[in-house]
Amino acid sequence: MSDMRNLKIRTVAVVGTGVIGASWAACFLAQGLDVSCTDPSAGAEDRLRAAIGRHWPSLEKLGLVAGASRERLRFSADLETALQGADFVQENGPENEQLKIDLFRRMDAVLPAHVILASSSSGLLMSKVQSACRHPERVLLGHPFNPPHMIPLVEVIGGQQTSVQAVQQAMDFYAAIGKRPIHPRKEVKGHIANRLQAALWREAFHLVEQGVATVSDIDTAIAYGPGLRWALMGPFVNLHLSGGEGGMRHLLDHLGPPIENWWADLGTPSITQALKEQIVAGVDQELDGTQQDLLTAERDQLLIGLLQAKAAAGNLP
Numbered sequence: 001m002s003d004m005r006n007l008k009i010r011t012v013a014v015v016g017t018g019v020i021g022a023s024w025a026a027c028f029l030a031q032g033l034d035v036s037c038t039d040p041s042a043g044a045e046d047r048l049r050a051a052i053g054r055h056w057p058s059l060e061k062l063g064l065v066a067g068a069s070r071e072r073l074r075f076s077a078d079l080e081t082a083l084q085g086a087d088f089v090q091e092n093g094p095e096n097e098q099l100k101i102d103l104f105r106r107m108d109a110v111l112p113a114h115v116i117l118a119s120s121s122s123g124l125l126m127s128k129v130q131s132a133c134r135h136p137e138r139v140l141l142g143h144p145f146n147p148p149h150m151i152p153l154v155e156v157i158g159g160q161q162t163s164v165q166a167v168q169q170a171m172d173f174y175a176a177i178g179k180r181p182i183h184p185r186k187e188v189k190g191h192i193a194n195r196l197q198a199a200l201w202r203e204a205f206h207l208v209e210q211g212v213a214t215v216s217d218i219d220t221a222i223a224y225g226p227g228l229r230w231a232l233m234g235p236f237v238n239l240h241l242s243g244g245e246g247g248m249r250h251l252l253d254h255l256g257p258p259i260e261n262w263w264a265d266l267g268t269p270s271i272t273q274a275l276k277e278q279i280v281a282g283v284d285q286e287l288d289g290t291q292q293d294l295l296t297a298e299r300d301q302l303l304i305g306l307l308q309a310k311a312a313a314g315n316l317p
């Protein structure tokens with residue numbers, strides 16, 4: 001909390017309160033911040049308060065900051081009213097470039113120049129999103145992973161006109177509220193983590209298409225194999241440990257050539273209608289009718305335990 005006082009961020013505006021916005025709002029409230037929300041759709045405030053109610057028990061288990069309260073939420077359907085007094089903005093409107101350009105133009109027009117405007121966008125370039133702003137230097141990406149109230153990673157990157165200071169301030173803010181921000185050095189489609197996921201999905205779809213594995217085999221291979229380690233350490237430290245005493249250097253000398261050989265053999269599938277049907281049927285078969293809310297609840301429960309265990313670990317990066 002002291003870090004945040006240094007940053008002078010006490011009120012966060014959450015613009016757009018769908019899946020991601022509601023989760024961010026819960027996250028900021030749990031950190032003892034005042035949160036001012038806005039969304040133009042009918043019934044948005046009721047849906048937001050209900051979503052925060054659903055997220056709150058997980059946040060209580062993860063630990064609320066002193067003073068954190070759901071009472072510190074306010075809502076206005078009017079954007080400009082909601083932005084009054086905001087020290088930081090987290091935008092979560094629909095993933096539409098023109099809509100975001102216009103939304104950022106409106107936010108930029110009413111907020112003092114030092115207030116950072118961060119977008120949750122999954123794939124839009126900030127160079128475009130900031131293009132109609134008077135103060136584009138404070139516009140940047142703060143890309144979370146669903147659900148942002150539980151997953152620590154945030155990818156922070158500016159557009160061509162964003163200042164280095166704004167990126168640093170956003171990194172500091174996210175770190176101060178317990179996130180693990182990273183800063184991609186270049187604007188690329190999908191940022192970093194979604195590209196890594198896409199690389200894995202590509203081969204998973206390819207292996208199903210080629211009849212090498214069922215959908216369920218792929219899920220077992222990850223969830224009961226390397227996925228267990230990947231939740232604890234990234235792919236490079238994992239490789240380093242696979243190299244034994246010789247570490248990464250030995251591993252690359254020894255297994256680098258076969259890895260390159262596999263790369264050359266990986267597939268580039270298309271999501272054809274036939275493959276789509278195959279994957280959908282495979283997931284249905286794997287889940288055998290288990291309700292989605294049971295799966296989500298169990299996932300969140302295990303995630304809390306994992307996050308707590310990771311926080312208690314001393315040496316893993």
Ligand SMILES: NC(=O)c1ccc[n+]([C@@H]2O[C@H](COP(=O)([O-])OP(=O)(O)OC[C@H]3O[C@@H](n4cnc5c(N)ncnc54)[C@H](O)[C@@H]3O)[C@@H](O)[C@H]2O)c1
Pocket residue numbers: 015016017018019020021038039040041044091092093094095096099103120121122123143144145146
């Ligand atoms: N869903 C994910 O897994 C995920 C993950 C990371 C980032 N994102 C990004 O987060 C953003 C929001 O995605 P979502 O999944 O929450 O979508 P969503 O459809 O659940 O929510 C979008 C919300 O924006 C509101 N809205 C519409 N017009 C608006 C306007 N002019 N001003 C403010 N709000 C407006 C809608 O009423 C809706 O509540 C997108 O940019 C998306 O790329 C999504």
